[in-house]
Amino acid sequence: MNLSQAAVAFLPQEQLALSLLPHVLDDAADGSHDLSHLLRVWNNARRLQQEEGGDLRILLAAVLLHDCVRVEKDSPLRAQASTLSAQRAREILDALGWTAQDADRVAHAVQAHSYSAQITPQSLEAKIVQDADRLDAIGAIGVARCFYVAGRMGSALYEPLDPQAHGRVLEDRRFALDHFPAKLLRLQEGFQTASGAAMASARQARMRAFVEDFLGEL
Template sequence: MSAAFAPFAALAETLLPHAVEGDDGAHDIAHLLRVFHNAQKIASEEGGDAEVLAAAVLLHDCVSLPKNHPDRAHSSRLAADKAAGLLTTLGWDAAKVEAVAHAILTHSFSANLQPQTLEAKILQDADRLDSLGAIGIARTFYTAARMGSKLYHLGDPQGHARDLDDRAYAIDHFALKLLKLADGFQTASGRRLAADRHQRLSDFRDLFFDEL
């Protein structure tokens, strides 16, 4: 599998054993590979330190608490700390360790932190792309099933007269998070890639309610 992360196959071979926790299919090695490809596309236009970005992608979910965990918002900080310790043990330069840790710390939507470096901005965009489009739809309903959520509120599916709750109803996640993501992309390349995927989300939500 590490070969799929070329030209950083050797780095991937070292870091992948530490890269994911548990059995969450929305945050597995396949997710890391999709984010890596997204990051490569963005970086090909935006630039940045390729090695820092690759390490940040590989380790950005090395601690990933479930969506319904009370400490979910702290996942990225815990992952950043774990990544920094690992890279320091591997002999990485302190400045590069800090760059990787910052990118991981700020990538998360729930952490609500602003990325300050180009690599951090690219990681955030690359990760959020995987929450949009057809993959984003699949991940949403997969995660909802793991949490025991219903598809939608029977009496008020669109939330006209109730508070939206994406822990209880999968479709609520579209309005609460997914359809907001495209407005927060950090790079021009990321925004362009997000536009089509955002439209796919919007179209799916409209079709969903139309069928109801």
């Protein structure tokens, strides 16, 4: 797929997508943060925007640039990833002639999207981007991404003697199953929009059912 073909998928902002995609598509071979992820987050954001409002131009720029600086999950810099991406987003938008005010709106949404950063989104667009990205971390796709990332990091599926961590601390960098109680099953508590919370509820139920089935098979 070339850039023009990819940009069309980001209707109705395909021209903006065409200008930003060269800055975000790389050869990192991370299937959890690739073009498919950007498309899913964009589709989530558009659905939320239809219910909540917000500026589609700001939303698409923030969606496309929210992971423009890649930091692996097991890196000590992980908590700074969204701040680094926000800084890079400002540089990219400045070079494209965006106003400082609009670039700042995008940068805030980029910085606030991250769970690790623990930054409260202040604008509607930032709330939507955070919700849209977190929706992609839960549900059936969230389960798939969790185990995909665990494989990339060399993690085990679960701790064999105490998979539910009844007598130990959770270690989600070592065991994929630990990541569900450590983070994924807690994400629903923090959704910023009513529409996002409603979508999250259904996805969270599917994810809980998976974990119960997984444990049942053990």
